[in-house]
Amino acid sequence: MSSRRTARRGSQEPRVRLEPKRKYTDGGDAAELASAYGLSPDPWQEAVLDAWLGRDAADRYTATTCGLSVPRQNGKNGILEMRELYGMCANGEKILHTAHEVKTARKAFIRLCSFFDNARQYPELAAMVVQIRRTNGQEAIVLANGGSIEFSARSRGTARGFTVDVVVFDEAQELTDEQLEAMLPTLSAAPSGNRQFIYTGTPPGPNSPGEVFGRTRKAAIEGSDKRLAWHEWSVESIGDVADRDRWYATNPAMGIRISEEFTESELTSMSEDGFARERLGWWSSASANAVIGAAEWGALATDAPPSGGKRAFGVKFSPDGANMALSVALKPRDGTPYVELIEHRSMRDGVTWIADWLIERKADTAAVVVDGRSQADTLVTLLREGGMPKKAVVVAGTGGAIASSSRFLNAVREKKISHYGQPALDESVTSATKRPIGREGGWGWGGDDSTPVESATLAYWGVMTTKRNPGRKVRLL
Template sequence: MKRGTSARKRQLRGNQDPRIRVSDDYAYTYGGDAAEMAGAYGLTPDPWQQTVLDDWLAYDDDGTYAHDTCGLAVPRQNGKNGTLEVRELYGAAVEGEKILHTAHEVKTARKAFLRLCSFFENESEYPELAEIVKAIRKTNGQEAIELTNGGSIEFSARSKGAARGFTVDVVVCDEAQELTDDQLEALMPTSSAGPLQNSQLILLGTPPGPTTNGDVFPRTRRNALSSEHGGTNWIEWSVDEIGDVSDESRWEETNPALGYRLTRKAVEKELKTMSPDGFARERLGWWASDMANGCFDPSEWDALKVDFTDEEIAEQASWKRAYGVKFSADGKRAAIAIAIWKRGATPHVEVLEHGSTENGIQWAEDWLTPRCGKVSTTVIDGKANALDLYNRLLAGGVVKRALDPAKPETVTAASSMFLNAVTEGSMTHIGQPALDDAVKAAEKREIGKGGGFGFQSGNETDITPLEAACLALWGVRTTKRDPSRKAVVG
């Protein structure tokens, strides 16, 4: 069957101006110098890339970078890595910087290495670059370009310990949406004593998806967008809502390379094959929420709020109960929560106590000692104070089988159970401010290497109420202990 001829479509042209640009005032920039140098080697920046380079290579009067942290979020296939190539060429070849280029996957880091090698190894076309090469290492996992001026570019896939032993001036994190706190903690000391004493962290990526465990990129974005972003540069092409994903004008607004290197046909294919959420995130730069990594949708959480009648409260008196006790990582705060549930009903969680432990944990001991034995289980977690509380409760007469010291696998199971319950709408709460704030500030934190996670605060909010509620929910759903059942001695 012969298809009819379609009407000619208008030419699409990507917007060169970002929707969001956070940049400090600066004295001068070498962005133009970098563009001129790279242009001689066939890397002429687009206008949007020049904007990015100007901010990345901006200096204060004291000769240090105006932005010690730079974040770039732009949809895929628009030229992030081309911008980075200009930055790395200029930094290493002209400024003599030692640069560590990291990526989430080995193949991505390797691809970036081979691309830059094509400039330094091409003696016939780029003799000036070839002349300053001291050595090029091509051993898999140890790729590096070393220059005679002291500059270098080393390449590495990220892991918790992959950056040990490096000393550099600039750390680059490609695929930054996958960057975890553990990985960042391994990377940051590499530039603390950089030879030039002028360090910079560059993050490039896209909005994180629902299965992404990265914490750093979204938090950097949120910090930059706050009123006190000091020294952080953030540039972003995005939409603020999913909206009409088939609207071509929105494609243009969020893809600066559209009509230049990115074709309409490629975007149309993505539109046909992706979900609206996926297309909005990957092609329109949509951040699913302002949460660090989309842990909880505030509207989903708010929808679980209930007001019980007196009759419902009376009926719930016979439900199974469990306490969750969580101490903060620094040991300065704690929360006690309760979860109630019976088979066939919807579990309910509330925060019962929440306070400081600066003056000790006596208040928690006093509250729990007469109550623990009357509920099915009490799950206790926290590197600081948890073991002390556990021992105090045992000494106070609480039976051992009524207490459950949490293990890492308990925390990961409890966290995923709670997140699923919120997403599925299979839990209720009463809208307590401390718990509301904790849920809405929560980020994921990676636990172990098997995809497990817990929660951490994306700002200064105390999230122990959330963590205690997770433990309580897990406890009430998994314990088999019935405190009303008397043991039978045979």
Template sequence: MARIDGAARLVIPEGAHTTSEPSLNALAQAAGDRFDPWQRQINRQALAVGDDGFYTARNVVMSIPRQTGKTYDVEWVAIHRAAQTPGIRIVWTAQHFSVLHDTFEDMCSRVLRPEMAYLVDHEHGISLAAGKEEIRFRNGSRIFFRARERGALRGFKKVGLLVIDEAQILSDSAKASMLPTQNRAYNPQTIYMGTPPGPRDMGEAFARQRTKALAGRAHSTLYVEYAADRDADPLDRGQWAKANPSYPTHTSEDAVLELLDGLTPDDFRREALGIWDEHATSSAIDQNQWDEATIAKRREGGVKSFGIDMPPDRSRLTIGACMRYDDNTAHIELAEYRDTNQDGTMWAVNLIDKVWEQTASLVIDGQSPATALLPDLAQAGVTVTVTNATDMGRACGRLQDMLRDGTLTHLPEDGQQPLWQAANKATTRPIGKNGLFGWNRPDDDTDISPLNAVTLALHGAMTTRRDPTQETETWF
């Protein structure tokens, strides 16, 4: 029976026929290393294949506290994959170079043992060039080590195994740039490993993987979570053991106490006890308030503003609109929502340019892929307000407050489906520690750019000092 001892939450894909875990275990043993039972159980499921020979777990997602041995385990998974699959390209990524370099040195120490000489040439098998660290195997396989910085994976193709370390700080843009590297690879697999993200972490991608798996919407994902009880006493050794399957055999009491002394109480709960924040899956929009704000037709008058946003994969471009009235009420709409693969993006610049003289403001968030439009908009003479994280947090709070107070309206679902879907599915993510939050995608299939766009338009409408003299009923 499929099981992983001690896991607080576990989702195992169906259809496993066999696994290469025994081969992995034999390789590590030959080099003098050993796995704990929980590590072997994870490996058994991670390396399971179906009758067709493909991995049943296309994605392996592990939320496991620090100092448990998860990196040690996945290092051997990568080495084994390279040894068993001639010519495979493996990429190991981490947010911080120091973490990545430590992993690189650790893996080098393993493959350079005398027992592994048949796999890696000691003289030519290791590249130490800064930023281009690499382990080359005699069979043509290669393990690349790259920090997640702009362009770090540019040019990589057919990556058979992608290991994403520090997944709790994996941004949407970084994920969007990495996953295409696996296009056209045979039987590819991605391993995400990290701890629960904190309020200042870009943890949306990792949180969505968890939400999707636990909701049963990720049929090719192995999800493993080790965590203490939500109300755990941070000094309770029994809870330490529940969260850390390597305590106390490999992780000492002193090691956990060092974390307790060095981390804030909240960070200790996340990083040492594996406890996810409750707000990670909180609903963004009160559906009753949203429904009550529906009107059949936007009323006349007011001054218009716009917001532009794109999802991380840049597949859509959204223009959100807001009409602000003299009584400080406002109305939001989805003005345009187009497929960039068909229409490109220049159409948005042209539409905004056409109505700019009658527009109070145009807003784009500084973290949005839509910032690519800034040079073209500037050339057209359009002044763009670029928001930061704090601005976005205040904008989202304003939209919620106005819905609650009955001072915000929007149109019925007919013709506004992308906005309604985003408002129905979006969750929230914390911004800083002052109660600010932003909209968050619950899964990779949900596009919240329409909600972001109207939120930005509302922000511009309520904060701009620009006052165009001409009013109009139409957006474009």
């Protein structure tokens, strides 16, 4: 009996696994073909291929949408190459491979092209080639059996003129709804009649849109899409990022292509949440359930906020009374209403300073909308004692929270609101979730820290609904 220890390897089983039922699969054939050309799949890659290439009794793919979320450098590129190689060569599929950046799409082309332009090493693949197009931004491989693959960086016009069977979204955490909508027509007349979308990526970070990838994951977690295959290596919470057991649980290539030494260097150079996201596959609740995407909100930013118009303030206290947020909204006579975050801080200094600050501006203020049981009554009392007109002070309550949230979301969707692009407000808006409130199916904002977006929502609702108008041109603050 050998005394040698078996090297430790990362888990080949994902934490989240959703696979449509299948009658049979081409996964084994794809793995065998890839192995013949030096792409030997890991066990986890074989399992994912089985799901992606599963077929029903009518010989159609059981998974029309496929999603893979696994930390970087574990083999996402490899499994895409295996899927694309098999699709082109064995099935004659027409494939569109898209990436967030030109250089990423270019690298994918170069890797796959190496199998087809090496007649000495792979003569049978080289013999299938009709054309290899190397023009930057228009790379493509066309085969004699009708199969082909084209590579492109994503933009509004990326899919124009394409008609394909399979669309691959590499770096799916960067994919926006607008880009997806531009891609949908490419599959409307799929030549094979067997369509498939493939999303691969990592959990979206604070600066990634994550709209489509997060929504796809949400459907997988809820089990609401019966034609969706989803595989995810991840942790449920940030937890102890130095725990090596968690490294192996979330990185199937750990001990194969990823070393503990390399991971240690990552740990020392990243923040805890960054390491958890990039190396442990952690999805924050905000990433998975966000209502307003970063790209959607970012498109509403302005460098020239209005300087005059009707003004209202929104004050939101957190449920535990630990912090607060104060925002202002301005409705100009002509132009788009505007919101800005003024303060977001703890309540260690009490509530009097807020009242004093607002009272100083009472002559030019149309409304102050307040919400939050912990301190709302105290602030309202101080405002009225300080001479703020009674009709100018509004306590939102449940009804106001529901009405203001819906109105704010509609304004974003319809592009009828603007903001300055403040990081604290941006983060709060793009991480906000819908929180059920009331008994009639209403909702308000939720999330890790929704007080900034809630204060902006209250201010916007106040300025759009109040009948008061001090009747003079006012400055923003």
